[in-house]
Amino acid sequence: MVDAKPEPLDAVDTGIIAALSLDARATLTQLAEQVGLSISAVQARLRRLESRGVITGYRPTVDPEAVGKPLAAFIEISPLDPAQPDNAPELLEPLSEIEACHSIAGEASYMLFVRVASPRELERLIGQIRQAASVRTRTTIALQTFYEYRPLVPAASTPPGL
Amino acid sequence: MVDAKPEPLDAVDTGIIAALSLDARATLTQLAEQVGLSISAVQARLRRLESRGVITGYRPTVDPEAVGKPLAAFIEISPLDPAQPDNAPELLEPLSEIEACHSIAGEASYMLFVRVASPRELERLIGQIRQAASVRTRTTIALQTFYEYRPLVPAASTPPGL
């Protein structure tokens, strides 16, 4: 769980990650079949990927509507006073509606991605963000999500002999 | 795995989702301890959450740098010809560098989030996007990611008696 060294991943490692990307609850047995190694070997690989920080965790993909957060939006934020110390990400971290926070190049300083229950909730959240971080905001509402959370390491087109 | 009904989730369901958000590879035994129910009950709940489409899958969180994609960017896209049929999300789906695609309210039609190896790769990807979907693009580079993939259902502050 430390920092990721620039040590390259071989085909087995990427195969394990690709298989996990399809189903992170897959058993070692299933992963072993996918990559063509023994269970123990896969287990060792997986432990190593985790301890090297290549894989930092496992999360379920949850339907936003089912958990009552059907409204998603991008919020760009810019400091009101460019002279003030800027620790917006830290200040905003307690707001659990914020799913992601990146600093960006461009007019704004940060890009947030948020999920809320309703327009009313979005208004409240934007107010909280403005107040907590002393920023102005520019909000872009997501009308429809075609896809998201796509795997960083796509499955190989066709593993030979499978 | 069908569509999500507006049937509300109770505290146990959200507890299971919260526990899985911390570790989606957790065993039923571990989940049962977390939510204070029997294994059989948790198993039934989990199956139901999956079949109802509340939980649609499980994915590993992978360090982008470790898999050779340290550069992330937001790309807004707008149609060159507003008269043409617009199926950009479909046309762009084969581009695996695209992690997310939303239609948005605002000047642009869609917001993409992409990950690539280098500025050179980003340039190539933007070209592909323009050509494939007949769009113009506006790219905002992510300089730093403070957090992302935060859980939709945060863990309860302190489960009583645990």
Add this chain to the structure above:
DNA sequence: GTTGAAATCGTATCTGC
């Protein structure tokens, strides 16, 4: 990396609450 044996876990099923 592999094999194999022991401990743990997932699953199915049943009884009773």
Add this chain to the structure above:
DNA sequence: GCAGATACGATTTCAAC
């Protein structure tokens, strides 16, 4: 709908190769 219990196959784990 849940707890508890049984039973069996699957899975994880780890020591030895």
